Every structure is written in C-alpha cells, then in structure tokens.
Amino acid sequence: GQQVMQIPQYQHVQEGEDFTTYCNSSTTLSNIQWYKQRPGGHPVFLIQLVKSGEVKKQKRLTFQFGEAKKNSSLHITATQTTDVGTYFCAGRFGTGNQFYFGTGTSLTVIP
Amino acid sequence: DAGVTQSPTHLIKTRGQQVTLRCSPKSGHDTVSWYQQALGQGPQFIFQYYEEEERQRGNFPDRFSGHQFPNYSSELNVNALLLGDSALYLCASTRTGGPTDTQYFGPGTRLTVL
Numbered sequence: 001g002q003q004v005m006q007i008p009q010y011q012h013v014q015e016g017e018d019f020t021t022y023c024n025s026s027t028t029l030s031n032i033q034w035y036k037q038r039p040g041g042h043p044v045f046l047i048q049l050v051k052s053g054e055v056k057k058q059k060r061l062t063f064q065f066g067e068a069k070k071n072s073s074l075h076i077t078a079t080q081t082t083d084v085g086t087y088f089c090a091g092r093f094g095t096g097n098q099f100y101f102g103t104g105t106s107l108t109v110i111p
Numbered sequence: 112d113a114g115v116t117q118s119p120t121h122l123i124k125t126r127g128q129q130v131t132l133r134c135s136p137k138s139g140h141d142t143v144s145w146y147q148q149a150l151g152q153g154p155q156f157i158f159q160y161y162e163e164e165e166r167q168r169g170n171f172p173d174r175f176s177g178h179q180f181p182n183y184s185s186e187l188n189v190n191a192l193l194l195g196d197s198a199l200y201l202c203a204s205t206r207t208g209g210p211t212d213t214q215y216f217g218p219g220t221r222l223t224v225l
Contacts, residue, residue, distance in 0.1 A: 006153075031212065036199040042201060043154065066129075088153050092212070097167040099214070101153035 002027055004091045014110050019076040021024035023089035030092050031097065032072045034063060038085040046074075059065025079109045113138060115204050115217035123223045124192050132187040132220045136204030142166075143185040144214065145177060146201040160185050161207055167189055191220075197224045 005024045013019050023032065031050045035043035047056055049065035049072060056063045062075045072091075076083055086106045090099040115134045124130050136143050142161045146154035156169035160179035179185045183204075189196055199221050203214040 033212070033214070035216075043203075043214075045213050045215065048211055048213065097144075097159050098156045098169060099140050099144075099212075101155070105152050106155075 002093050002100055004029075004032075004100045004102045006089055006105060008105055009103060010106045010108070011040060012108045012110060013079050015081060016078050019079050019083070019107055021074050021087050021089075021103050021107075023072045023091070025070050025091055027093055028069050029072075030069075030094055032065060032092070033090045034072075034074055035088045035090060035101075037084050037088065037104070041085075043088060076107075079107070081091075081109050081111055083107060084109050115202055115215050117200075117202050117217035117220050119220060120218070121221045121223075123225065125225050126192055126194060128192050128224075129188065129190045130192060130222060132189075132200050132202075132222075133184065134187070134202030134204075135184045136202075137215045140176055140204035140206045140215070141183050142205045142206045142207045143179060143183065144203045145185070145187045146194075146203065147171070148199040148201055148219070150198075157187070182187070194224050197222060 033048045034060040037043045047063050052069050053067045054065040060077045064073045086104040088104045089102045114137050115137050118133045144159040145157040148154045157171050158168040159166045163179045174189045174190045199219045201219045202217045
C-alpha cells in the first residue's frame, strides 16, 4: 500500500550537534512536504520538494529529495533549542490529493 | 489576513454520541482537508472537500462525514463515537490550482471520548 516510513522516531542531541531525519517510500512520490510541529501545536509547513534530486536550503535546514523520488531527508546543522519539536514528512502519490504523513521524528535538544 | 481557524478547541463526549467540528480556511483558500492525529502519531488523512464536494477520502469508516459550505468553510461529523476516536482533529486549507500544494493547518480540536 501507499505509505511513508520515517526514521528515527526519537532523537536527542546536544545543542550544536547536527540532526537528520529520513523518509522512505516503496512507491515513487510525486512530491514531498516537510512540517514541524511544536509540542502542543499544529503542523507548520516548512518546504515542498518536487523534482528528482532536488536540494533546498533554509538557513540551517537542508532538504533533499532522492533521485528515484522514493526518499527524502531533512538535515539541521548546529541545532538550537528552538529546533525542538516533531518533524514530519508528507508524501503524495501520482495525481491524488491525499498526503501520507510519516510517523514523525521527535527532536529533543539538550542545552 | 486570518489563518485557518477551528472550533471548538476542546471537546469531551461519551461513547455513542455524535460530534461536529468546524473549520474556516485561510483567506483565499478553497480546499479543506481533515486529518486525525492520535497521540504520538502523524496526521492521518480523513477526506478533502473542494467545490462543496468530497474530492478524496482516506481509510476512515462512514461514521466520518463532512460538508463544505459556499464560503469554503467545512464541518467534520463523527457519529457513534468510539473510544478510539479520541484524537486531535486538524483542518488544513489550500488553494486548488495555486502555485504550490502548501497546506496551512489550523490549531486543531482535541476530542476526548469517554
């Protein structure tokens, strides 16, 4: 079936260390989005990737979409306490309107 | 420019009851999607409404139904509530045909079924 797997489920890092979360699908994705959800909050859109091999950067955040459009990653350089939250990927297949969310990676940053 | 709004914020119901949740999309948006987010899980797509019709549906039973009004606002109805329906219900809006698929989420309605 169509689903998006995300690892790891949890990640604890010291402030200043890097962080990476990965999403994988067994089926080719048409596009993938990344969201951040703070504790007690709602998902906030970060970015959308559409093209094979696409790389986008937002300050300390780097997003990649695999060449086969079956995987994606979010990398944060030199984490800060403001990066705390759960990061979700959400993939779309074909021309469907449904986004399939991963299970999320909960990031804890230790000062 | 108001973002996505949802009401109520919290709701407590008992098993077997029915509930209606409401969502107003971001200004300029015409498409509303509803998601269920259980604790510690990612949002699960329930359905999407566009032009007052259900355009796509996720893997949810018929107890979950919805409606979209001419002003693009939307309702989610859940009948015969089960304990397992306890979750955060999120509404997301977007503009069909817009330059991106960016979804803007509302703050959610926390439903507790006792």
